[in-house]
Amino acid sequence: MTLDYDIYDLGDVRLQRGATLRGCKLAYKTFGRLNAAKDNVIVYPTWYSGQHYDNEWLVGAGRALDPNRYFIIIPNMLGNGLSSSPSNTPEPYNGPRFPHVTAYDNVRVQHRLVTEKFGIEHIRLVTGWSMGALQTFHWGALYPDMMDLIAPFCGSAKCSRHNFVFLEGVKAALTADAVWKEGWYTEKPARGLRAAARVYAGWGFSQAFYREKLDLEALGYSSLEDFLVAFWEGFFLPKDPNNLLTMLWTWQNGDISDNEIYDGDFKAALGAIKAKAYVMPGQTDLYFPPEDSRFEVEHMPNAEFVPVPSIWGHFAGGPGTNPVDVDFIDVKLKDLLAK
Template sequence: MADYEIFELGDIVLQSKQTIRGARLAYKTYGTLNAAKDNVIVYPCWYSGTHLENEWLIGPGKALDPDRYFIIVPNMFGNGLSSSPSNTPAPFNGPRFPKVTAYDNVVQQHRLVTEVFGIKRIKLVTGWSMGALQTFHWGAIFPDMVERILPFQGSAKCSRHNFVFLEGVKAALQADAAFADGFYAEQPQKGLRAAARVYAGWGFSQTFYRVEADLKQMGYASLEDFLVGFWEGWLLEKDANNLLAMLWTWQNGDISANDLYGGDLKKALGAIKAKAFVMPASTDLYFPPEDSAIEVEHMPNAELRTVETYWGHFAGGPGTSPEDIKVLDAALKELLAS
């Protein structure tokens, strides 16, 4: 039995001028929507993650407390639960799956929030990594609906440096002969393992490896044990075409790439009315604090809250660094109480 719901979206035309026919948005809710419908938190997923990989931040006594709030976790297109290359019928399956932007994701999430639940105001939107990208989109696209945002370890627009990193992941995955231009009979395991090792040099910081946190704090026996067990183990569970679909979404992430803002990033950032804590990690190699500082400079109601850590990008999730989670949870509580 699935532990999530499906919102049947019908045929949706995307920014790419392609159509997902019979589109499906998978989601899970936690807690109870109150009578006033004013206790709502939207918590989008990250690259390859599902609602299950978001649950580490939800629980009694935590900021995202289901005893107090109604928490909606929408699954991103391409993650294998919502419409994805792996679950879409031919001819739009596999590498023929339409190109989906973060804007497309958030517009359909807005339909879920309004059409299914009749919600008009959102107390908080928060998310890690690609979840942060969607969080920024919520603030920019629906500025009168969203009261607070806390994007952590993510950006409002994919930087050129971040784009290049993702080209390395993509090239490693596609170099496997078994990938067969996306028309593979079985998952390209060599390509998935290679892509995981590209990721491994970026997900954690130089200091993380220097102090051997993989051994001393995560319990791996050796560096190779960590590379295989943590990194390869993560990507081998995924579908290659799904990963590439979400990678395209990531690379083309930009809150200003729509008719509202016409590519003017400063205008889009300036339109975010929500009270915002923007929380980069001090050693994040994907989303460095310098990038977040530039974004915050153009947001009228935002505060930069850099997390001092050597856990790099994984300071934010998925529940890997206990001390950094405490910092994040405290900031979420502070923002929700404000």
């Protein structure tokens, strides 16, 4: 089978929490062509459980992320099943032994891909949804002189305490399955995956989304239960639980100041982001409420607060679920790229 993506071999990568990921591999896909000046680059990281396929809804001719104009790089997060992950790493770091990976680690290896593989020194835009936004903030804080623009949407620069607690519920549901076996499962923990999906269902979309019955009226499901089974359980069941837990840990420990550069000073890390930024929270996002984004914008020197006016909750930002929200984000990205 011919893969529609490439692998960059990173060799041995020393991770922030002390382990070494030997033979580390970064999966990525590109769109468009790198111009001679190497200044038409957009980096577009993936999100929790998503792979590069799941980012492609925002890429296309006539869109802000137009391959006819830009060289677009979609790097897959470590742990997502395509890049080095519990599901594809050989012993002894396989399965639940896979080491803790931070967003800092992800962006450091992405930086190596951009600079070593392609010889790129300057990036026009970094953008991403959800955990892609977390990585976008990291790009801005870790490499402040490297890019013109950032546009994190429906995400944050640091996992909030409330967000952390939500993820504890997902983790508890996933690992309560009798066949879980501390991650050494020999059969898929389907009950745990279905339970995690039910936990997620109350958070991914807003109260207003359910009140307006958009699961039925807009998405076409035949009942609330049909939506919970077909959409949510269907979303989680194909995924590897150890991969999900690896990325969940990355999410919970997301913090642009948790490194040797900023030593935990979150305001200083935000203040160091030089890129012109559109910070775009979902107006009804239960994971990343607009209040958190306001705080970030207040402490960034060149940022604008651009909320997405939607009742689709976190899914206002992706993965291409609501066409109206897709168009809103696309228009704002075009506006930012025109600056």
